[in-house]
Amino acid sequence: MSSTTLAPEGFDEAFDALFGRAYRVARRILGDPTTAEDVAAEAMARAYAHWGKIALQPWREGWVVRVASNLALDTVKKRSWLGDAEAMDAGVEDDDVAVRLALVEALSRLPRRQREVVVMRHLGGLSEAECAEALKVSTGSVKTHLHRGLASLRSGLGPAMQMEEVSADV
Amino acid sequence: MSDQWPTDTPRDEVLARVVARGTRIRTMHRVMRMAAVLAVAGTSVAGVGYVISSVGDQGDPAVQELAVGPVQPDVPLTDSADPGGSTSATVPGDAAPGSTPGLNPPAYGSDSTPSGLPRTSAASSTTGRAPSTTSRPRSPATTPSTTSPVTTATSAPPTTEPLAGNTVPPTPAPAVGTLRVKADGVSVGANVCSNETRSEAAVSVDAATDVKLETISGDSSREVAMQKSVDGDWTADLSSAVTDPAHPLLVTVVATGPGGVTRSSAALPVVDCTP
Numbered sequence: 320m321s322s323t324t325l326a327p328e329g330f331d332e333a334f335d336a337l338f339g340r341a342y343r344v345a346r347r348i349l350g351d352p353t354t355a356e357d358v359a360a361e362a363m364a365r366a367y368a369h370w371g372k373i374a375l376q377p378w379r380e381g382w383v384v385r386v387a388s389n390l391a392l393d394t395v396k397k398r399s400w401l402g403d404a405e406a407m408d409a410g411v412e413d414d415d416v417a418v419r420l421a422l423v424e425a426l427s428r429l430p431r432r433q434r435e436v437v438v439m440r441h442l443g444g445l446s447e448a449e450c451a452e453a454l455k456v457s458t459g460s461v462k463t464h465l466h467r468g469l470a471s472l473r474s475g476l477g478p479a480m481q482m483e484e485v486s487a488d489v
Numbered sequence: 490m491s492d493q494w495p496t497d498t499p500r501d502e503v504l505a506r507v508v509a510r511g512t513r514i515r516t517m518h519r520v521m522r523m524a525a526v527l528a529v530a531g532t533s534v535a536g537v538g539y540v541i542s543s544v545g546d547q548g549d550p551a552v553q554e555l556a557v558g559p560v561q562p563d564v565p566l567t568d569s570a571d572p573g574g575s576t577s578a579t580v581p582g583d584a585a586p587g588s589t590p591g592l593n594p595p596a597y598g599s600d601s602t603p604s605g606l607p608r609t610s611a612a613s614s615t616t617g618r619a620p621s622t623t624s625r626p627r628s629p630a631t632t633p634s635t636t637s638p639v640t641t642a643t644s645a646p647p648t649t650e651p652l653a654g655n656t657v658p659p660t661p662a663p664a665v666g667t668l669r670v671k672a673d674g675v676s677v678g679a680n681v682c683s684n685e686t687r688s689e690a691a692v693s694v695d696a697a698t699d700v701k702l703e704t705i706s707g708d709s710s711r712e713v714a715m716q717k718s719v720d721g722d723w724t725a726d727l728s729s730a731v732t733d734p735a736h737p738l739l740v741t742v743v744a745t746g747p748g749g750v751t752r753s754s755a756a757l758p759v760v761d762c763t764p
Contacts, residue, residue, distance in 0.1 A: 334504055335493065342495045356496045360507050367511025368518060 327370045333379070338363050340380055341387035344443040348391035350419050358394060362387035381453015384443035385435055392438075395423040425475040433468030436461050663700075663744035665753035666693035670727065690715075690740065691722040697744040697751075704740050706759075707733025715742070734759045 341359035349355050366373060366383050373379040426434050432454070439450045440461070447465070451458045494500050669691045692715070694700050700715040702725040709732045715723040723742075731738055737756040744751045 331504070334507070335500065338503065338507075339493065339495055346495075352496065356498060356503070360503055361510065363503075363507040364510035364514055367507055368514035370511075 327367070327374070329374050330367060330370050333374075334363065337366060337380060337383045340443060340445075341383050344384050344388045344438065345391040347442040348388060348419065348423065348438075349394060350416065354394060355391070358390045359387055361390055378449075378452040378455070381439060381443075381445055381449050384439050384445055385453060388435075388438040388443060392423055392426065395419065396427070421476055422472075425472050428475065429468050429471055432456075433464045433471065436464040437468040437472065440465055660746075660748035661696050662748035663697035663746040663751040664695040665742050665744050665751050666695075668692045668740060668742060668753070668755050668757075669722075670757060688727045689724050690727050691718070691724045692742055692753075693721060694723050694742070694744045694751075696748055697723070697746040699745040701743045701745075702740065703743060704730040704738055706731050706738050707736055709733070731759055734761075 338359055341362040342355055345355035345358040345362075346352060349358065362383055365386055366379070373382050376382070426438065429437065435454060436450055439445045439453060440447065445453065447458050447461045450465075451461045454461065456464075496503065671689050671691055690702060692700075700717075700723040701712055702715050703712045704710065704727070711730065713725045715725040718724050723744075727738075737758050739754065739756050741752055741754040744753070
C-alpha cells in the first residue's frame with residue numbers, strides 16, 4: 320500500500336503494537352469500539368507526526384497510551400457536555416455508561432500526574448516501569464502516585480467500585 | 490499480526506488514515522513554526538527599521554552640532570534682535586550659487602563637500618564660529634560685485650546661513666532703523682526739546698505690524714503706540730514724554746512682526762530748544 324511506503328522508518332513495524340495499546344485504553348475509557356478506533360487512530364497520527372522524536376525512545380508506548388487516554392477522556396467530557404447519550408450508549412449497557420462517566424468524572428478531579436499513572440497503569444495496561452519511563456519519573460514515584468490516585472478514586476466512587484470492574488469487559 | 494488486529498477496520502486502511510492525518514499534523518506544525526519564525530523575524534525587522542527611522546528623524550547629532558554650532562555665534566549680538574530676527578540681514582553674497590537669498594538651502598547645502606558630507610573642521614567646531622574663509626567658497630560670478638566680502642565679514646556678520654534642518658527660510662524679524670526726533674516738523678536729530686510741546690519721534694521699521702514706543706524720563710514712564718505715516722516711518726508723539734529735563738529721555742522702540750519682536754533702545758539728550 321502506498322500509505323505504508325510513505326510511513327517513516329520503523330513506524331510500520333511498530334504500528335500494530337502501538338495501535339493496539341492506544342485502542343485498548345481508549346476502549347476502556349469510552350466503551351465504544353468505533354470511537355475508540357478513531358481515538359487510537361488520532362493518537363497514532365500524532366505519533367506519526369512526532370515519530371522522529373519518539374521512535375527510538377523506550378517510553379514511546381507510554382507516550383501513545385497517554386495521548387490516547389487524554390483524547391479519550393476529552394471525548395467523554397465533550398459527549399457528556401453535549402448530551403450525546405446515543406453515542407455513549409453504542410455497544411454498551413446503561414450501567415457501564417454510568418460507571419464510565421463516573422470514572423471519567425473522578426479521574427478528571429485527580430491531579431494530573433495521579434490521573435496519568437492510574438490511566439496508564441490500569442487502563443493502558445502498562446507496567447510500573449513503563450509508566451515511569453513514559454512519565455520520566457522513578458518507579459517509586461509511579462507507585463506513590465498510583466496509590467494516592469486509587470485512594471482518591473475509591474473515596475470518590477465508593478468502596479464497591481474497583482478499577483477491575485471498569486476494565487473487565489474489554 | 491492481522492490475527493491480533495483489534496478492530497474490524499482493516500489494518501492497512503487504518504494505517505493509511507493515520508499516515509494521512511499524521512502528515513497533515515506535521516505540515517500544520519511546520520507551517521506554525523514557519524509563521525512563528527516569520528513573525529519573530531518581522532518583528533525584529535520592524536524594530537530595527539523603527540530604530541533606524543528614529544535615528545534618521547533626529548539626524549546625526551554630530552553633524553547637527555557641527556552645522557549649527559558655527560551659525561549661532563554669527564547672529565548679530567545686538568540688543569535690537571531676539572532669536573529669529575537675525576536672518577533679516579541677508580547678505581546677498583552668502584546665497585548659495587544658483588539660489589535666491591530668500592530661498593537658501595539648509596546649511597548642509599552650503600557647508601558640504603562635493604561628496605555631500607558636511608565640512609567638519611576642528612576650528613569651526615571648537616571655536617563655535619564659522620570659518621568665513623571656508624564657509625564662503627562662492628562663485629565670483631554669483632556674488633554681487635557691490636558687496637565686498639571683507640565688508641560683509643566685518644560690518645555684518647554672516648547671518649544668512651539657515652539653521653541646519655530648517656527647510657523653510659525663517660521669517661525676518663522687524664528691523665528698526667535710526668530714531669529721529671522732530672519738533673514742529675523739523676528734525677532735531679537725536680535730541681529732545683525740553684520745552685517743545687509738538688515734538689514727535691520717527692523711526693523706520695521694516696517687517697513690522699505693530700510698533701510701540703516706551704519712554705522713561707526720570708521716574709515716570711509711559712508707552713504709546715506708534716503710527717505709520719505716509720512716508721513709511723512710524724511716528725509717536727513725544728510732547729509730554731519729558732517730565733524730567735535734567736535727565737536724558739530713555740526711548741525704546743518695540744517692533745512686532747511675523748518674524749518676532751525687535752527692541753531698540755536709545756538715550757536722547759534733552760536740550761532747551763527755546764530760541
